[in-house]
Amino acid sequence: PLHHLEERLRWSWGVVSHLHGVCNTPELRQAYQNQQGAVVAFGSRAGQSKPIYRALQQLAEQPLDATQRRIVEAELRHMQLRGVGLEGPEQEAFNAATAELAQLASRFGNHVLDATNQWSLTLTSEEELDGLPGSLRNLLAQAARDAGETGWRLGLDMPRVVPFLKYSRRRDLRETVYRAQVARASSGEDSNGPLIERILTLRLEQARRLGYANWAEVSLASKMAGSVAEVEQLLEDLRAAAYPAAERELEELRACARRHGAPEADDLKPWDVGYWAEVLRQESFELDGEALRPWFPLEQVLQGLFGLCQRLFDIRIVATGVGDAPSWHPDVRYFRVLDGASGSPLAAFYLDPYSRPGSKRGGAWMDECLGRTNTRAGEAVLPVAYLICNQSPPVGDTTSLMTFDEVETLFHEFGHGLQHMLTTVERPQAAGISNVEWDAVELPSQFMENWCYDRTTLMGMARHWQTGEPLPEAEYQKLLAARTFMGGTATLRQVHFALTDLRLHSQWTPDGGQSPEQLRRELARTTTVLEPIEEDAFLCSFSHIFAGGYSAGYYSYKWAEVLSADAFSAFEEVGLDDEEQVVATGRRFRDTVLSLGGSRSPAEVFEAFRGRAPSPEALIRHSGLAR
Secondary structure, three states: OHHHHHHHHHHHHHHHHHHHHHOOOHHHHHHHHHHHHHHHHHHHHHHOOHHHHHHHHHHHOOOOOHHHHHHHHHHHHHHHHOOOOOOHHHHHHHHHHHHHHHHHHHHHHHHHHHHHHHOOEEEOOHHHHOOOOHHHHHHHHHHHHHOOOOOEEEOOOHHHHHHHHHHOOOHHHHHHHHHHHHOOOOOOOOOOHHHHHHHHHHHHHHHHHOOOOOHHHHHHOOOOOOOHHHHHHHHHHHHHHHHHHHHHHHHHHHHHHHHOOOOOOOOOOHHHHHHHHHHHHHHHHOOOHHHHHHHOEHHHHHHHHHHHHHHHHOEEEEEOOOOOOOOOOOOOEEEEEEEOOOOOEEEEEEEEEEOOOOOOOOOOEEEEEEOOEEOOOOOEEOOEEEEEEEEOOOEOOEOOEOOHHHHHHHHHHHHHHHHHHOOOOOOHHHOOOOOOOOOOOOHHHHHHHHHHHOHHHHHHHOEOOOOOOEOOHHHHHHHHHHOOOOHHHHHHHHHHHHHHHHHHHHOOOOOOOOOHHHHHHHHHHHHOOOOOOOOOOHHHHOHHHHOOOOOOOOOHHHHHHHHHHHHHHHHHHHOOOOHHHHHHHHHHHHHHHHHHOOOOOHHHHHHHHHOOOOOOHHHHHHOOOOO
């Protein structure tokens, strides 16, 4: 009964939240904001309800099956972390701190946004644009026109700053932009420095009220990783493999700069790395991402993806007619998922593939429209997923031609969708992605990305949209080779972020005599190969952990990557060209990872598929770090 009550709110607010993300209007935004406070307040009341908590405790003493027990234990833990066990003044203080933390997170994010938007640099001469591709020039010119200026207007938002640092031949301008980027929200009235200390202090106090030593322990209480020490060990394994590789990569960049007679060759700075990495990448692989688009029209990529799912998981995916399901935009399509053997319906999904900057938020995501459950009358409700991407729309008579990154993104989100849609768990609180630990939920999505590099899968779908010619073998080899380019640097960067996050939430205290930034710089000695410059105040814009849901959880990206790489290596071990073995392994993946959802612990589910505990070896190999 409790689930059916909650489902009324989840469904109605879920649809409103979904529309808020995909077809935003001023009226919808206002309506959403008017109700959001009430929804949050209801969540707090339900999370601290003593009658519900006592009923769950009584349930926990009954004979339950494994799935029921996991659901009840997760619900009890969730309520404990919401402060249900606190009384009187202690609970009041806890709720006040929860409210203050929500406000601080909002202020932190706003400061980053404001600092990003307040900085600009207008370029006025052709020589200042040296090296910039046409697409970036157009973007900067448009920004200048929007601001009522002539010339080309630079800013600190990612679509402008990342390609500028990658392509600009003007080292002086790269330095100016880089220094501004890393110092965002670190000075003046909008400085996030004081907020960081306050947030960390409040989280530590909240953890102690709940009976934990620190906030990292609170975070890990509901995750797959068993302890702070276990996460530290994984990060150290990755750091040890990545550090020497990152040093070699830096030396290769210096050698590249020397070949080009660059004066900075022996003294590379952080604002030089992106530029010389791009020069070296183009020299090494002659790979032009834009030139590959004609081989990846959306329809063909979908056929390749659906064909792979039929091959591995024995399902058939069929498009429905226009008007078969209610929709929010003409570009949205609706598909049904059928069992390959029996033809019986299993699930369905919406696909909303194209970018609509005016009304649809950026990024890509999978969300649940309906979860697998039964109605009060006992009728089965099949899962329905929302799959949202932001790829290049069709232009005129030209179909949507995808970059390889966009292909990977589609496969990634479809992996989440498969776990939601192919669940066989009958209880909605543990079906699909429900009750799957935060640091394991990326397993199926990252797993699916690996198939974009599989010869059979890629060559089966990469055909020129006009001539039907397959992708040239040389281009396929370049894609494979470029996959691990600068892999040591990329891995080390993620380790630096994850370890900083973990130590701030497990070791830092307000009276320890060390600022959060000093702690981060101490860690940088072994997690960066170019030490941060003096102005670098990265923490002041680390929104993931101070304004998002990743506090003491940033490691989750790498944790899940270990699982997904190891899962894919099961297919490599039997031989990717051994069809019979690939099919058998695919069925086992469906029957475990995709089927069991949150009904078992991720460690149990992984072991059921792999026959052993996960190992980081495959990830180290896939990242090009194995010696």
